[in-house]
Amino acid sequence: DAKTTQPNSMESNEEEPVHLPCNHSTISGTDYIHWYRQLPSQGPEYVIHGLTSNVNNRMASLAIAEDRKSSTLILHRATLRDAAVYYCILRDQNSGGSNYKLTFGKGTLLTVNP
C-alpha cells in the first residue's frame, strides 16, 4: 500500500472545527482513502472513506484534493469524545486475500481542550 504522512499531533478546542491533513503523493488510481480513529483503550473505529469526490457522513467529512495527493478529515464540531489517534490509510480496493489488511501508520493524536 502507498505511504501516507500525517502530523504527529494536533490540538483543538471543544465545539470548534478540526481539519486533520494527510499527504499521499504516491497514491494510485485504484487506492481508496480510508480514515480510522482509535480512542484510548479501544480498538480502531472506521470513520469515513472515499475515492475522488468529497464524502460526508454522520461522523465527519472527507475532502480530497483534485490531484488526490492529499486529503483532509474534517470534524465539524469537536467534542471531548473525539480525542483519539486518527489514521489515514490507503487501500487498493481491487486487491483481495490478505491485502484486505489495513496498514496503520502512527496517525495523528488529536487533543481536544474543554
Place this chain on the structure above:
Amino acid sequence: DVKVTQSSRYLVKRTGEKVFLECVQDMDHENMFWYRQDPGLGLRLIYFSYDVKMKEKGDIPEGYSVSREKKERFSLILESASTNQTSMYLCASRGALGFRSAEQYFGPGTRLTVT
C-alpha cells in the same frame, strides 16, 4: 450495528502456556483478522481468514495459529506463550469486497501479558 466481541479485555499468562483468544462477530462477515498492536510498531497482521476453515498468514504469523470452524468465530492460538507476545491483540471483520463493505470493524482488544 456490527459487533465484534473478544473473549477477554485483559489476560495474564505464564511463559509456555497455551493461550486461546476468541473473537465473535454478528454480521455474517466472510473476512476476519487478527492483529497485534505494539507502541511504535502500529498494527501488524498476524492471520487472516476469508471463509470457514480458510486462513492465510499475515505479516507476523510465527508463534501463532488460528482456527475458524464457524463463520462468526475466529480464534487465535498461542501454542507456547512467550514474553515477546505480550501485546494488545485486536480482532476485526469485514464483509465481501465492495465499496459499501469497505470498512473493517474492530473488537475492543485483549491486552495480553505473558510473565
